[in-house]
Amino acid sequence: METQAQTPNINPGDHEVYMRLALSLAEKSPPKPTNYRVGAVVVEVATNKVLATGYTLELPGNTHAEQCCIEKLAKEYDVETSQLGQALPSEVAIYTTVEPCCLRLSGNKPCVERILDIGKDKVKTVYVGVQEPDTFVSGNSGSLRLQDAGIEVVHVPGLEHKILEVATAGHNTDQAS
Numbered sequence: 269m270e271t272q273a274q275t276p277n278i279n280p281g282d283h284e285v286y287m288r289l290a291l292s293l294a295e296k297s298p299p300k301p302t303n304y305r306v307g308a309v310v311v312e313v314a315t316n317k318v319l320a321t322g323y324t325l326e327l328p329g330n331t332h333a334e335q336c337c338i339e340k341l342a343k344e345y346d347v348e349t350s351q352l353g354q355a356l357p358s359e360v361a362i363y364t365t366v367e368p369c370c371l372r373l374s375g376n377k378p379c380v381e382r383i384l385d386i387g388k389d390k391v392k393t394v395y396v397g398v399q400e401p402d403t404f405v406s407g408n409s410g411s412l413r414l415q416d417a418g419i420e421v422v423h424v425p426g427l428e429h430k431i432l433e434v435a436t437a438g439h440n441t442d443q444a445s
């Protein structure tokens with residue numbers, strides 16, 4: 269049985285540890301040529317408790333990591349995802365290995381909009397490991413949109429190489445050789 273919500277060794281404010289947790293989740297995502305393997309963690313700011321974890325394609329459908337976290341939380345609080353802002357009892361921080369998307373070619377709701385639905389009163393900070401590469405959608409302004417809405421976006425440095433390696437593991441790299 270998985271015990272992914274138990275993270276006894278994380279010290280308050282240790283952003284790299286949360287980012288490593290998100291990265292370990294990304295590694296659970298099935299490699300595919302058409303999307304990034306991303307991991308995300310939602311942490312309660314006051315207690316540093318991990319409230320939800322998610323990774324790309326964890327839930328049925330073409331699901332993103334942040335989306336999985338949000339849908340799992342909404343289920344836990346027994347509300348629609350659009351009502352999660354009211355349902356969450358306190359401020360949270362979201363850690364995601366790759367900057368949240370602001371446009372999806374599939375027409376699905378971008379993760380930035382899902383985060384904005386929760387709102388700045390509950391989502392205090394979004395910590396990102398890398399900005400989204402331009403492979404699928406160029407000029408991702410996810411961070412800008414979040415910042416414009418009053419949500420802090422903080423880059424957690426140091427894991428970029430591994431994050432991108434995991435994110436693109438299913439992509440065809442034979443063309444370069």
Ligand code: ZN
Pocket residue numbers: 332333334335368369378379380
């Ligand atoms: Zn997304």
